[in-house]
Amino acid sequence: MNAPLRLGIAGLGTVGIGVVKTVRQHSALLSARTGRDVSITAVSARSRDKDRGVNLSAYAWEDDPVALATRDDVDVYVELMGGTDGPAKASVDAAIAAGKDVVTANKAMLAIHGQSLAEAAETAGVSLRYEAAVAGGIPVIKALTEGLAGNDITRIVGVMNGSCNYILTRMESAGLSYDEVFAEADGLGYLEADPQLDVGGIDAAHKLAILSSIAFGTRVDFDGIELEGIERVSINDIRHADDMGFKIKLLGVAQRTGRGLEQRMMPCLVPATSPMGQLQGGTNMVAIEGDAVEQIVLRGPGAGEGPTASAVMGDVCDIARGVRLPVFGQPAASLEQADRATAVLPAPYYLRMSLVDKPGALAKIATVLGDAGVSIDRMRQYEHDDASAPVLIVTHKTTRADLNTAIAAMKSTSVLLSDPVVLRIESV
Numbered sequence: 200m201n202a203p204l205r206l207g208i209a210g211l212g213t214v215g216i217g218v219v220k221t222v223r224q225h226s227a228l229l230s231a232r233t234g235r236d237v238s239i240t241a242v243s244a245r246s247r248d249k250d251r252g253v254n255l256s257a258y259a260w261e262d263d264p265v266a267l268a269t270r271d272d273v274d275v276y277v278e279l280m281g282g283t284d285g286p287a288k289a290s291v292d293a294a295i296a297a298g299k300d301v302v303t304a305n306k307a308m309l310a311i312h313g314q315s316l317a318e319a320a321e322t323a324g325v326s327l328r329y330e331a332a333v334a335g336g337i338p339v340i341k342a343l344t345e346g347l348a349g350n351d352i353t354r355i356v357g358v359m360n361g362s363c364n365y366i367l368t369r370m371e372s373a374g375l376s377y378d379e380v381f382a383e384a385d386g387l388g389y390l391e392a393d394p395q396l397d398v399g400g401i402d403a404a405h406k407l408a409i410l411s412s413i414a415f416g417t418r419v420d421f422d423g424i425e426l427e428g429i430e431r432v433s434i435n436d437i438r439h440a441d442d443m444g445f446k447i448k449l450l451g452v453a454q455r456t457g458r459g460l461e462q463r464m465m466p467c468l469v470p471a472t473s474p475m476g477q478l479q480g481g482t483n484m485v486a487i488e489g490d491a492v493e494q495i496v497l498r499g500p501g502a503g504e505g506p507t508a509s510a511v512m513g514d515v516c517d518i519a520r521g522v523r524l525p526v527f528g529q530p531a532a533s534l535e536q537a538d539r540a541t542a543v544l545p546a547p548y549y550l551r552m553s554l555v556d557k558p559g560a561l562a563k564i565a566t567v568l569g570d571a572g573v574s575i576d577r578m579r580q581y582e583h584d585d586a587s588a589p590v591l592i593v594t595h596k597t598t599r600a601d602l603n604t605a606i607a608a609m610k611s612t613s614v615l616l617s618d619p620v621v622l623r624i625e626s627v
């Protein structure tokens with residue numbers, strides 16, 4: 200048996216306690232698979248006295264995560280507190296400076312500080328691993344950095360926030376409004392402490408930024424993501440989209456467009472019968488497309504004690520086995536600063552609009568679309584109420600620029616009662 204691998208764990212919440220339980224339950228399995236005894240020597244969290252349902256008395260306690268990260272009897276610092284800066288960042292910096300390997304689940308920190316952390320870790324010759332940070336229990340980081348390393352990755356598309364998928368699918372199945380389901384999800388503890396991170400698309404965008412960097416050899420660029428949350432998705436949008444054969448998903452898409460990198464996280468339509476369209480509740484799904492492999496689809500739990508601990512322990516096992524990889528799959532110094540590109544590639548779009556119920560209103564809309572070069576694939580008009588007529592249009596593939604031209608022209612026709620809802624349709 201080789202030297203033991205000693206963990207120091209900062210953060211004893213959902214993920215931290217999951218890791219403590221896994222290390223205990225699977226000690227024989229971990230040593231059989233890695234050839235080393237994997238054990239915990241010290242822990243840290245905000246409150247020492249809190250009952251976490253697990254006896255922690257065998258471990259040394261540190262109030263300060265920086266002190267934990269630099270202890271002589273800690274080989275791997277496991278950061279499971281969260282937060283972009285503050286103690287998480289300070290302690291990871293300290294661990295790297297002290298020559299410790301680091302495992303974290305902190306997507307917010309990596310999405311903002313990924314480049315500098317990767318450079319520091321690689322300069323210090325230590326590992327910085329983060330499988331739990333993206334799509335929880337799904338080994339998507341491992342798939343990209345290792346299994347698909349021989350591919351030129353062409354596109355990543357996925358549902359990466361379980362809370363948003365839960366809200367959207369629950370709205371549909373229960374026929375409830377966004378506000379009602381948001382309150383329900385909050386009550387069930389499904390949302391982050393700051394729910395805006397979930398419903399604003401920010402958490403999912405953090406994850407997309409990390410995946411893009413590995414897939415396209417670029418520096419993590421969270422600010423380059425075109426971002427829109429799910430707060431404005433109404434039950435009507437969900438019902439009408441369903442009527443046209445689509446589901447609404449908070450979808451992340453990253454792809455190379457020429458020399459630029461396009462990154463989007465926003466509500467999109469996907470075919471109702473597609474695997475992505477059928478994704479229910481808090482499950483995540485990521486499709487990766489590469490020139491050699493064509494497409495692979497990974498699906499599984501994106502959050503929760505067990506799935507996240509599973510991902511953390513996968514990283515710990517690699518470190519125990521001596522597997523060392525550049526943080527983002529290639530040396531951080533070689534990552535390119537990509538130009539930002541917006542959605543230039545054409546796609547079909549879905550438009551929902553409310554028109555004045557007067558003769559010729561629909562004809563005016565069709566004319567402005569035609570004038571802008573936007574071709575209509577399908578159209579549906581619903582029973583009108585006293586004053587307005589709801590209309591749905593699915594276009595053929597068009598550029599967002601041409602569609603914007605058409606929408607601007609629509610607004611000056613005086614037949615629109617409110618701004619149209621515009622959603623891109625993605626093929627997955």
Ligand SMILES: NC(=O)C1=CN([C@@H]2O[C@H](COP(=O)(O)OP(=O)(O)OC[C@H]3O[C@@H](n4cnc5c(N)ncnc54)[C@H](O)[C@@H]3O)[C@@H](O)[C@H]2O)C=CC1
Nearest residue numbers: 210211212213214244245279280281286304305502503507
């Ligand atoms: N809960 C989940 O399913 C997932 C969580 N993550 C990430 O894992 C990390 C941890 O998440 P959870 O376990 O859900 O959080 P949590 O809120 O359940 O637990 C956080 C723990 O960190 C400790 N902590 C927070 N701030 C601290 C500070 N300043 N000093 C010392 N201790 C501090 C708290 O006392 C608590 O023990 C976050 O980065 C989160 O984004 C990633 C994937 C899934």
Ligand SMILES: N[C@@H](CC=O)C(=O)O
Nearest residue numbers: 359360361362501502
């Ligand atoms: N809030 C996140 C938790 C895991 O990253 C989600 O809902 O997916």
Ligand code: NA
Nearest residue numbers: 330333335337
């Ligand atoms: Na993962």
